[in-house]
Amino acid sequence: xxxxxxxxxxxxxxxxxxxxxxxxxxxxxxxxxxxxxxxxxxxxxxxxxxxxxxxxxxxxxxxxxxxxxxxxxxxxxxxxxxxxxxxxxxxxxxxxxxxxxxxxxxxxxxxxxxxxxxxxxxxxxxxxxxxxxxxxxxxxxxxxxxxxxxxxxxxxxxxxxxxxxxxxxxx
Amino acid sequence: xxxxxxxxxxxxxxxxxxxxxxxxxxxxxxxxxxxxxxxxxxxxxxxxxxxxxxxxxxxxxxxxxxxxxxxxxxxxxxxxxxxxxxxxxxxxxxxxxxxxxxxxxxxxxxxxxxxxxxxxxxxxxxxxxxxxxxxxxxxxxxxxxxxxxxxxxxxxxxxxxxxxxxxxxxxxxxxxxxxxxxxxxxxxxxxxxxxxxxxxxxxxxxxxxxxxxxxxxxxxxxxxxxxxxxxxxxxxxxxxxxxxxxxxxxxxxxxxxxxx
Amino acid sequence: xxxxxxxxxxxxxxxxxxxxxxxxxxxxxxxxxxxxxxxxxxxxxxxxxxxxxxxxxxxxxxxxxxxxxxxxxxxxxxxxxxxxxxxxxxxxxxxxxxxxxxxxxxxxxxxxxxxxxxxxxxxxxxxxxxxxxxxxxxxxxxxxxxxxxxxxxxxxxxxxxxxxxxxxxxxxxxxxxxxxxxxxxxxxxxxxxxxxxxxxxxxxxxxxxxxxxxxxxxxxxxxxxxxxxxxxxxxxxxxxxxxxxxxxxxxxxxxxxxxxxxx
Numbered sequence: 001x002x003x004x005x006x007x008x009x010x011x012x013x014x015x016x017x018x019x020x021x022x023x024x025x026x027x028x029x030x031x032x033x034x035x036x037x038x039x040x041x042x043x044x045x046x047x048x049x050x051x052x053x054x055x056x057x058x059x060x061x062x063x064x065x066x067x068x069x070x071x072x073x074x075x076x077x078x079x080x081x082x083x084x085x086x087x088x089x090x091x092x093x094x095x096x097x098x099x100x101x102x103x104x105x106x107x108x109x110x111x112x113x114x115x116x117x118x119x120x121x122x123x124x125x126x127x128x129x130x131x132x133x134x135x136x137x138x139x140x141x142x143x144x145x146x147x148x149x150x151x152x153x154x155x156x157x158x159x160x161x162x163x164x165x166x167x168x169x170x171x
Numbered sequence: 172x173x174x175x176x177x178x179x180x181x182x183x184x185x186x187x188x189x190x191x192x193x194x195x196x197x198x199x200x201x202x203x204x205x206x207x208x209x210x211x212x213x214x215x216x217x218x219x220x221x222x223x224x225x226x227x228x229x230x231x232x233x234x235x236x237x238x239x240x241x242x243x244x245x246x247x248x249x250x251x252x253x254x255x256x257x258x259x260x261x262x263x264x265x266x267x268x269x270x271x272x273x274x275x276x277x278x279x280x281x282x283x284x285x286x287x288x289x290x291x292x293x294x295x296x297x298x299x300x301x302x303x304x305x306x307x308x309x310x311x312x313x314x315x316x317x318x319x320x321x322x323x324x325x326x327x328x329x330x331x332x333x334x335x336x337x338x339x340x341x342x343x344x345x346x347x348x349x350x351x352x353x354x355x356x357x358x359x360x361x362x363x364x365x366x367x368x369x370x371x372x373x374x375x376x377x378x379x380x381x382x383x384x385x386x387x388x389x390x391x392x393x394x395x396x397x398x399x400x401x402x403x404x405x406x407x408x409x410x411x412x413x414x415x416x417x418x419x420x421x422x423x424x425x426x427x428x429x430x431x
Numbered sequence: 432x433x434x435x436x437x438x439x440x441x442x443x444x445x446x447x448x449x450x451x452x453x454x455x456x457x458x459x460x461x462x463x464x465x466x467x468x469x470x471x472x473x474x475x476x477x478x479x480x481x482x483x484x485x486x487x488x489x490x491x492x493x494x495x496x497x498x499x500x501x502x503x504x505x506x507x508x509x510x511x512x513x514x515x516x517x518x519x520x521x522x523x524x525x526x527x528x529x530x531x532x533x534x535x536x537x538x539x540x541x542x543x544x545x546x547x548x549x550x551x552x553x554x555x556x557x558x559x560x561x562x563x564x565x566x567x568x569x570x571x572x573x574x575x576x577x578x579x580x581x582x583x584x585x586x587x588x589x590x591x592x593x594x595x596x597x598x599x600x601x602x603x604x605x606x607x608x609x610x611x612x613x614x615x616x617x618x619x620x621x622x623x624x625x626x627x628x629x630x631x632x633x634x635x636x637x638x639x640x641x642x643x644x645x646x647x648x649x650x651x652x653x654x655x656x657x658x659x660x661x662x663x664x665x666x667x668x669x670x671x672x673x674x675x676x677x678x679x680x681x682x683x684x685x686x687x688x689x690x691x692x693x694x
Contacts, residue, residue: 004212004216007215007216007219008215010219010223011215011218011219011222011223013223014218014219014222014223014226014324014327015218015327017226017327017331018324018326018327018328018330018331019327020334021327021330021331021333021334021335022326022327022330022334022373024334024337025266025330025333025334025337025369025372026365026369028356028360029262029266029333029334029337029359029360029363029369030266030360030363030364030365030368030369056364056367058361065361292521293520293521296516296518296521297514297515297516297518298518298519298520298521300475300480300514300518301512301514301518301519301520301577302520303478303480303507304478304480304507304510304511304512304514304590305507305508305512305531305532305535305580305584306504306505306507306508306532306535306536307531307532307535307536308504312535
């Protein structure tokens with residue numbers, strides 16, 4: 001152990017660098033600062049259709065992340081999707097009549113839940129339920145509805161039938 | 172026909188013998204680990220030769236891998252007008268896969284082969300037998316510190332690899348190709364999850380560290396004590412540990428990221 | 432130390448077949464034999480690194496192969512062994528090599544260790560070389576350092592594995608003298624395994640000659656010199672042919688040349 005000083009300094013630097021790298025990955029690369037989970041309260045919401053929503057998807061209010069989707073289950077009594085949301089304990093003033101909607105971030109992005117505050121004076125707490133929900137928009141249904149409404153309008157405008165034909169291949 | 176069966180049987184037996192010996196060996200080494208913790212200097216010296224000396228190759232490779240990811244990711248994403256997601260692509264590929272895997276492969280080539288050669292040569296030059304005759308257990312004195320050092324160094328190396336890789340990707344994406352700096356980081360932070368991605372990456376690198384170091388020290392300790400034997404053992408270390416890393420990576424990925 | 436009815440087989444090959452040795456305390460005992468008789472194996476059996484198929488090795492009243500690992504290590508601290516290659520730890524300096532057993536087995540303060548190490552190195556005449564690395568030493572110096580290391584814990588017995596092989600005459604002379612001197616001054620029991628007849632006879636008090644896994648001759652060097660056994664005579668005088676044939680067993684030469692034997 002003749003270069004023991006150099007060795008010790010080198011090892012010290014190495015370990016410090018490694019820990020710094022881990023720290024950077026945790027703080028700068030990942031979303032540690034945004035939400036760490038576990039210290040929030042849980043509320044449930046029922047949706048007719050959740051589309052492509054996944055666990056750990058963000059829950060936002062006014063575009064700000066306030067929590068995440070904890071679990072997704074299917075309720076075979078009501079034939080609805082039962083989604084449990086984990087809301088960060090910092091936000092305690094979410095009205096009970098808030099609306100939960102499933103939106104898509106961007107054209108190809110993942111789906112998330114947006115909460116829109118209601119007017120109620122009572123706030124959500126552990127175990128609460130969001131009654132007002134809006135399902136995810138499913139592309140096929142949208143196209144189907146569009147075609148349906150166009151067909152219902154009848155052949156009064158030539159552009160309409162043209163639009164219907166154009167939309168058909170998109171299916 | 173009988174001869175073929177006999178040979179097959181012998182090969183099979185040898186395989187199981189080695190497998191068993193390898194696991195018993197691991198057990199003995201693990202028994203020696205607590206003692207190493209009380210002799211910190213031994214560990215420091217080994218972290219130096221296993222970890223610090225692998226640092227340069229890991230740093231350089233990490234930067235280049237990150238830069239390549241930045242370039243390739245940009246070319247693909249720009250077609251979808253989604254080049255802001257470059258940070259996500261770079262960070263996720265590095266943290267989940269390339270960081271642990273490539274760092275482990277480099278580690279096997281740099282530190283694993285050196286460990287095997289060193290221990291094999293110590294065996295060939297009777298240094299291990301000499302220690303035993305001085306009533307010093309070479310498993311505790313020689314192998315255990317190296318094992319522990321490898322196990323500790325590998326996650327650090329993988330983290331460093333990922334971190335400099337992200338910086339390399341950032342340099343190419345933001346610095347050269349003009350991706351928006353804020354979007355690069357914020358998208359990354361929004362999509363990379365501490366538990367799912369980073370922690371699982373660290374777990375991977377710990378597993379790879381254990382496996383690569385285990386293979387390396389075992390091959391060295393089990394080497395035929397001649398120069399040819401040590402050479403073969405060194406080759407085996409690199410081949411076996413690379414295969415083990417890639418195979419285990421699949422298993423771990425399937426276990427970790429397949430639950431949604 | 433006694434060895435009784437020792438048998439050892441390496442795979443199919445029998446190396447020892449009932450070897451009996453008695454090694455007297457405080458004496459230099461040599462075990463000689465041609466290459467390949469398993470002399471090194473014998474030392475490893477004595478040191479407990481190998482396990483015999485039959486027979487016992489008793490050192491200081493303890494059966495080496497019945498001891499627990501801990502007891503065996505205790506015993507080994509009182510045995511020094513000098514390997515053929517020296518077996519110095521290549522990543523440590525000469526000083527650290529000699530200090531190695533002290534640091535591993537004692538909690539002595541560093542100043543005391545320094546004292547002891549320099550003393551041991553002085554005994555082998557290499558105190559001036561304490562800062563060198565093993566690769567900077569000649570073969571003979573390496574062996575002397577290894578000797579200093581072997582006596583670092585003040586053992587009661589030292590096993591020498593081929594101490595003279597491959598040394599120039601001067602180094603050999605130095606080693607011969609050292610072994611004798613250390614044996615007498617430290618009240619050691621020395622066991623030398625060697626096939627260098629002249630040097631070994633010069634210092635040994637008692638010699639065993641091994642061949643084919645058996646003891647074929649024993650006695651003091653003078654007694655062995657007058658032996659009637661043709662085998663021992665061939666070995667001691669280095670005759671090319673005798674009971675030990677010059678030719679490795681082979682089929683009839685003519686038949687082999689004509690392609691009769693298998694290649």
